[in-house]
Each structure stands twice: as C-alpha cells, then as structure tokens.
Amino acid sequence: MDTLVSLGYWGLFIGSFLASTIIPMSADVLLVGVLALGGNVWGCLAIATVGNWLGGLTSYWIGWLGRWDWIERWFKVKREKLEQQKGHVDRYGVWLALFTWLPIVGDLFAIALGFYRVRPKMSAFYMLVGRFARFLVWVLLYIKYADRFIEWIS
Template sequence: MDSLIDLGYWGLFIGSFLASTIVPFSADLLLIGVLALGGNVWGCLLIATVGNWLGGLTSYWIGWLGKWKWLERWFKVKPEQLSRQKSRIDKYGYGLAFFTWLPFVGDLFAIALGFYKVNPKLSAFYMLLGRFLRFLVWILLYLHFADRFVHFITR
C-alpha cells in the first residue's frame, strides 16, 4: 500500500477502485494515508468516492453478465436456491446498493444486484451515496483526530 500512497491522488483512485472489487484492500486506510501526507480534503473525498463507486459498478456489471444456467452448471446451485435469493434481493432492491461499501458482503451485494438486474440507475445512485457518506465519515474522523492519525502513521 505504501507505493499507492506514494502515487498520491492516482494511487488513491486506483486503490479505491480495486478495494471496491473482489480484491481485498482498504480504501479507508489509503484515504487516511493520503490525507496525512497533505492531500486536499475535498479532492480526496471526490477521488476516493469516484474510484470506489466505479469499482462497485464494475462488480455490478460482472453480475449483470452472469447467467442462471452457469451457476446451476458450474457451481451446482439449484434453481430453488436462486429463486429464494432473488426474492430476498427483490425485497430489499436497490436499497442494498447503499450498503455495497461494506467489507466482504458489499461486493456480493453489488454482484447480486447486477445478476438479478435490479434497476441500474437507482443501484448506481445508492451505491454512490453510500460510498460518499462512508468516505465523508472517515474524513470527519480524520479531521477530528488528525494529530493522532499523523503521529500513528509517521512513527
């Protein structure tokens, strides 16, 4: 992650994008690192949000390309299981997109939303909103505890 921090805003964008796909990575720590090195707060918020959102949309799109028969054939998932899962996705709908920023399950939410063809525009909007608010909270925490963060990172 040090090399991504060294890339500054580009590193923040790349890291935020990758963290929002199935690559296990922390965009939050990267954001704090760039801020601690003097990154512009609003620029970091915009870059991290857009990079993370585009990564989430990529996961959504991968799910959109999926086919029921592939899951049945290659993963031995029964049609009944897919129908049950679809009913759960339909129950929560695009509201799940707000929570696609969550670690581990967020990527699965994004893929499932795409797989079940949940409204792309609303899914994209709620994905963007959730990710923006997540990074905003991290920035507010950083600004409140900036001295401690900088001390922790630089020692």
C-alpha cells in the same frame, strides 16, 4: 499499499477502485494515508468516492453479465437457492446498493443487484450515496483527529 499511497491521488483512485471489487484491501486506510501525506481533504473525498463507486459499478455489471445456467453449472448452486436469493434481493431491492461499500458482503450485494437486474440507474445512485457517506465519515474523523492519525501512521 505503500506504493499506492506514494502515488498520491492516482494511487488513491486506483486503490479505491480495486478495493471495491473482490480484491481484499482497504480504501479507508489508503484515504487516511493520502490525507496524512498532505492530500487535499475534499479532493481526496471526491477521488476515493468516484474510484470506489466505479469499482462497485464494475461488480454490478459483472453480475449483470452472469447467467443462471452458468451459476448452476460452474458453482453448483441449485435453481431453488437462486430463487431464494432473488426473493431476498427483491425484498430489499435497490436499498441494498447503499450497503455495497461494506467489506465482503458489499461485493456480493453489488454482484447480486446486477445479476438480478435491479434498477441500474437507481442502484448506481444509491451506491454513490453509500460510498460518499462512508468516505465523508472518514474525512470528518480525519479532520477532527488528524494529529492522532498522523501519529498512528508514523
């Protein structure tokens, strides 16, 4: 994580992208780290959002490439279970995309949205909105409590 922070904006973009795939890391900590090193607040917001969104879209498209018979054969998931999961995804539809930023389950939501072919353009839009809102909260917290964040990191 220190290496990504030391790369500044590029590190923020790369880390935010990777954090929104199945790689376990925190884009939030990375964002605060770059801000604490003097990064432009609104530039960091944009970079973290776009990087994280593109990573989420990558997970969506990985799901899109999946096939039912592969899931059944390789992961030993029965067709009935896939139908049940599809029912849940159909119930919430594109609104799940707002929550693809959540740790662990967010990646599963993004992959499921792609796998079940839930409206690509609207899924992408709601993913962007959810991720922007998440990072906006962190930026606003940082602005309000910058001195505490810097002390905490030091």
